[in-house]
Amino acid sequence: MRTIWDIAYKDLLLSFQSLFLLAISLVLPAILIIIIGNAISVDDESLILNVDIVDEDQSALSERFIDIIASNDSLRVCVYGKNNPEACELDDEEDTNERLEANTTVAVITIPDGFQEQLQRGETPIITYQSNEDLTSPTVASQSVNTAITALAGPVMIAQIGRDILAEDFLVGDTQTLFDNLLEDAQNHNAPVVVHSESTTGEENEDIFSGFDQTVPGTSTMFVMLTLFNAVSVLVVERQTGTLQRLFTLPVPRYQVVLGKMLSPMLFALIQFTLLIVVGSIIGNVDWGNNPVAVALIVVAFILAAAAIGFTIATFVRTEDQASGMATFLALTLAPLGGAWWPLEIVPDLMVIIGHISPIAWAMDGFQDLIWYDGGLTDVLPEVGVLLLYAVVFTGIGVWKFKYE
Amino acid sequence: MTGFAELKDLRKQYNPPDGPYAVGKDGAVNLTIHKGEIFSLLGPNGAGKSTIINMMSGLLTPTAGDVIIGGYSIRQNPLEVKCLIGVVPQDLALYPRLSARQNLEFFGKLYGLRGKDLKQRSDEILELISLTDRANDKIGEYSGGMKRRVNIGVGLMNHPQMLFLDEPTVGIDPQSRRAILDTVKILNKEHGITILYTTHYMEEAQELSDRIGIIDHGQIIALGTLDELTETVGQYDTVSLLVPQATPEVVQQLNDLPNVERSENVNGEIRLIATQGRTVLPEAIRILNEAGLTLNALEIQEPNLEAVFLHLTGRALRD
Numbered sequence: 001m002r003t004i005w006d007i008a009y010k011d012l013l014l015s016f017q018s019l020f021l022l023a024i025s026l027v028l029p030a031i032l033i034i035i036i037g038n039a040i041s042v043d044d045e046s047l048i049l050n051v052d053i054v055d056e057d058q059s060a061l062s063e064r065f066i067d068i069i070a071s072n073d074s075l076r077v078c079v080y081g082k083n084n085p086e087a088c089e090l091d092d093e094e095d096t097n098e099r100l101e102a103n104t105t106v107a108v109i110t111i112p113d114g115f116q117e118q119l120q121r122g123e124t125p126i127i128t129y130q131s132n133e134d135l136t137s138p139t140v141a142s143q144s145v146n147t148a149i150t151a152l153a154g155p156v157m158i159a160q161i162g163r164d165i166l167a168e169d170f171l172v173g174d175t176q177t178l179f180d181n182l183l184e185d186a187q188n189h190n191a192p193v194v195v196h197s198e199s200t201t202g203e204e205n206e207d208i209f210s211g212f213d214q215t216v217p218g219t220s221t222m223f224v225m226l227t228l229f230n231a232v233s234v235l236v237v238e239r240q241t242g243t244l245q246r247l248f249t250l251p252v253p254r255y256q257v258v259l260g261k262m263l264s265p266m267l268f269a270l271i272q273f274t275l276l277i278v279v280g281s282i283i284g285n286v287d288w289g290n291n292p293v294a295v296a297l298i299v300v301a302f303i304l305a306a307a308a309i310g311f312t313i314a315t316f317v318r319t320e321d322q323a324s325g326m327a328t329f330l331a332l333t334l335a336p337l338g339g340a341w342w343p344l345e346i347v348p349d350l351m352v353i354i355g356h357i358s359p360i361a362w363a364m365d366g367f368q369d370l371i372w373y374d375g376g377l378t379d380v381l382p383e384v385g386v387l388l389l390y391a392v393v394f395t396g397i398g399v400w401k402f403k404y405e
Numbered sequence: 406m407t408g409f410a411e412l413k414d415l416r417k418q419y420n421p422p423d424g425p426y427a428v429g430k431d432g433a434v435n436l437t438i439h440k441g442e443i444f445s446l447l448g449p450n451g452a453g454k455s456t457i458i459n460m461m462s463g464l465l466t467p468t469a470g471d472v473i474i475g476g477y478s479i480r481q482n483p484l485e486v487k488c489l490i491g492v493v494p495q496d497l498a499l500y501p502r503l504s505a506r507q508n509l510e511f512f513g514k515l516y517g518l519r520g521k522d523l524k525q526r527s528d529e530i531l532e533l534i535s536l537t538d539r540a541n542d543k544i545g546e547y548s549g550g551m552k553r554r555v556n557i558g559v560g561l562m563n564h565p566q567m568l569f570l571d572e573p574t575v576g577i578d579p580q581s582r583r584a585i586l587d588t589v590k591i592l593n594k595e596h597g598i599t600i601l602y603t604t605h606y607m608e609e610a611q612e613l614s615d616r617i618g619i620i621d622h623g624q625i626i627a628l629g630t631l632d633e634l635t636e637t638v639g640q641y642d643t644v645s646l647l648v649p650q651a652t653p654e655v656v657q658q659l660n661d662l663p664n665v666e667r668s669e670n671v672n673g674e675i676r677l678i679a680t681q682g683r684t685v686l687p688e689a690i691r692i693l694n695e696a697g698l699t700l701n702a703l704e705i706q707e708p709n710l711e712a713v714f715l716h717l718t719g720r721a722l723r724d
Contacts, residue, residue, distance in 0.1 A: 249494075250515045
């Protein structure tokens with residue numbers, strides 16, 4: 001075992017002596033993570049939609065209606081004639097069409113004059129809903145209006161019925177006060193049924209999706225794969241210069257020489273992966289879940305799988321150029337295929353199946369379990385198992401085909 | 406002397422059963438190298454010298470036969486054999502981004518040396534190859550000759566009883582070549598290391614060797630001391646005539662002269678293998694004059710390995 005470490009340590013020393021290698025392997029992916037992560041990140045503010053409201057009634061019920069709509073965190077309600085947040089200052093009604101056309105607002109809701117009176121009389125007021133959205137498919141804004149109508153209509157209906165019964169049967173004189181009191185009581189009651197939504201894929205993370213959640217594991221797996229595939233070049237160069245053959249003439253079992261040669265790039269890849277995870281956590285605020293063992297398992301299993309594939313490549317190439325070309329081609333093919341550049345959720349089902357040829361797909365599945373769905377150790381075991389299977393199969397092929405002579 | 410290394414019925418065929426033979430196509434190779442001697446394998450490029458060393462050092466597996474070194478079989482006890490030998494490959498099998506000391510210590514560790522022993526042995530080797538002053542410079546900054554010396558030094562890290570040197574002077578300047586030849590002699594005479602030396606330079610084999618095996622097309626075609634080998638060509642001299650414009654007709658005329666056994670023309674150098682070479686000269690010069698050819702240089706060599714190889718194969722060693 002000491003021999004394996006001696007060989008690996010020497011190769012690791014040579015790797016860290018190469019500034020170019022360090023720049024390509026450590027600095028470049030960190031920079032890419034920062035650029036791409038920021039580029040595809042969606043901030044909280046940009047998720048909030050503007051909804052303009054023209055309140056021609058200026059009544060208690062119209063204000064109540066507006067309050068209900070405004071209670072939706074995804075909407076920023078801008079009411080004409082009111083003091084609005086800086087983000088939605090409104091001057092006059094002429095703005096509405098312009099704001100709709102400019103997509104500054106997603107909808108303009110007009111509450112007609114006499115809204116409250118019509119409701120009190122049991123009539124049906126007509127609220128105007130103008131939108132630049134597709135009205136055939138419910139949106140956050142239109143759903144919110146419907147919710148407000150439902151939330152308002154129920155108590156109003158209760159108050160109307162109560163007022164009519166009490167006024168008729170008990171000859172109550174002040175029907176307006178009676179209506180107001182009943183309406184207030186009805187509004188203060190909690191909803192009898194509340195629906196709690198859960199994702200079937202696990203307990204969904206409450207954080208808003210960040211581009212770093214995709215970029216950090218994606219870029220990391222791709223560059224680690226590049227590192228391990230390119231380690232093939234080192235093996236080929238050593239074969240060409242004769243140092244590999246010289247190692248085989250020493251009183252060291254051949255398997256120890258091969259293991260030493262494989263261990264070095266794996267240790268380098270481990271350092272590289274760890275560094276990129278740290279960068280992602282600090283700069284991209286990526287939450288890797290609460291189980292570091294699960295993260296470590298995916299990382300180690302992925303490194304073993306990629307190293308085994310790299311070792312197998314070494315058995316088929318003869319020159320440094322072939323090795324480098326093959327390594328780059330395979331890594332840059334398997335990376336997007338496996339979801340390193342974009343989530344496999346957005347590709348067709350067939351491509352999802354094909355993409356899982358790539359070990360990156362399994363690693364990304366594991367990381368998504370942890371980052372997106374707050375998964376634990378048991379959630380990532382299937383992905384880890386598949387990655388280890390890759391490692392076993394390709395190591396077997398590599399040992400079988402490796403040209404010792 | 407006793408046999409220290411034995412090649413027994415050795416053959417090497419690539420991609421059997423139909424692939425080409427590198428060694429032993431027309432008969433298995435058998436050879437005994439005695440303890441304490443310098444044995445040279447002399448032959449042209451591609452003759453099978455490196456293949457034999459590679460099989461002896463365990464890098465190549467023989468297709469047939471075995472190699473016994475120090476009583477151990479390379480097939481049965483490869484690690485024991487590798488402990489006894491040092492290998493200096495033809496390639497500069499070193500790490501150019503490491504210093505000479507780092508290279509020596511890396512390989513030394515793989516031989517099992519640690520701590521003080523490792524440092525002491527590295528110092529000894531650096532002194533032996535005269536690189537103590539440059540020990541911490543990267544190999545990549547060395548001259549070709551210095552690299553060759555480090556290449557030899559690595560092969561000595563384990564105090565080998567037998568050292569394989571595979572064409573260690575290829576591509577280096579005369580001064581470095583001289584230094585390497587002197588080092589080989591010191592290793593043999595002062596340290597008692599048995600040497601197997603391969604080369605295609607006749608002069609090196611003549612200068613160094615106790616015994617010489619001449620190898621061609623994977624077969625050892627002659628074996629013995631220098632005197633024994635030159636005796637095989639009797640009293641033949643080699644008469645070399647440098648005639649750049651020589652025509653085949655003129656070469657044939659020279660070949661037909663009395664006492665001339667054989668002739669060849671290698672890039673304008675006509676070589677006549679002849680008994681009593683000096684007696685041939687007057688007639689040879691007459692033929693050249695009649696043909697209007699200019700004789701630029703003339704040399705007569707007593708019997709040597711070049712003549713032996715030419716005698717045995719009909720080709721010059723450099724072909």
